[in-house]
Amino acid sequence: MxxxxxxxxxxxxxxxxxxxxxxxxxxxxxxxxxxxxxxxxxxxxxxxxxxxxxxxxxxxxxxxxxxxxxxxxxxxxxxxxxxxxxxxxLTDPSSKAQPKMDSPKEERWTDEDGHVLSVTFSEDLWYVYAGSNLDCAFETYEEVEEYMSEEGFAKQ
Structure with missing residues (x-):
């Protein structure tokens, strides 16, 4: 905590x-x-x-x-x-006063064989891509980390 x-x-x-x-x-x-x-x-x-x-x-x-x-x-x-x-x-999408976002645009994850997956956050979901193909989507970043760990990937 x-x-x-x-x-x-x-x-x-x-x-x-x-x-x-x-x-x-x-x-x-x-x-x-x-x-x-x-x-x-x-x-x-x-x-x-x-x-x-x-x-x-x-x-x-x-x-x-x-x-x-x-x-x-x-x-x-x-x-x-x-x-x-x-x-x-709480922000009207048409408003110019949009809050800043600290989330990364894209993260790269690799496994020991050199395979690369990318993770992006968009519209309340975390998306995992293998190249341009969508692999899966998650509601929380913790789910992404758990999935990546299970699959043998580490964040670069």
Whole structure:
């Protein structure tokens, strides 16, 4: 589990989010450019590392009745990804104020025989290609890593 300081460093790397300190040492982060009434992206980030991210409009995540997911056990990549997806889900596609994306455009993975697979992220899915042929698609990066490991591939 990431510490509060590690989570804060990730969340604060998104310049489009504004920090709002709330009661009991908890911290919220608002996306003021939201195209919806909903503006809170990170909710009640607590000194013990617990917290929530708004994901009601994000596919592939189970949310509570208010549209939030618990991020207590998220690693750095998972946290960065869900925050990016949350911001994008609150952004009108026709708006010029699009959030920055830190996800790589393409990753190359190789096996010991020199075979190369490429991994790209597009429209909420991770795609694995062998040359120009689609090999498979995954909802999370963790699934990509597990698949690649099982198949004997390592990231370059």
């Amino acid at each position: 990431l510490s509060l300081e590690e989570k804060l460093a990730i969340v604060e790397s998104f310049p489009e989010l504004q920090r709002k300190d709330v009661s009991l040492g908890r911290i919220n982060f608002h996306y003021e450019e939201s195209s919806y009434d909903k503006k809170i992206v990170v909710y009640h980030l607590h000194p013990n590392g617990n917290g929530f991210v708004y994901a009601d409009y994000v596919k592939g995540y189970a949310t509570d009745s208010k549209g939030f997911i618990n991020i207590r056990d998220f690693n750095g990549d998972e946290l960065r990804t869900i925050i990016q997806k949350s911001i994008l889900s």
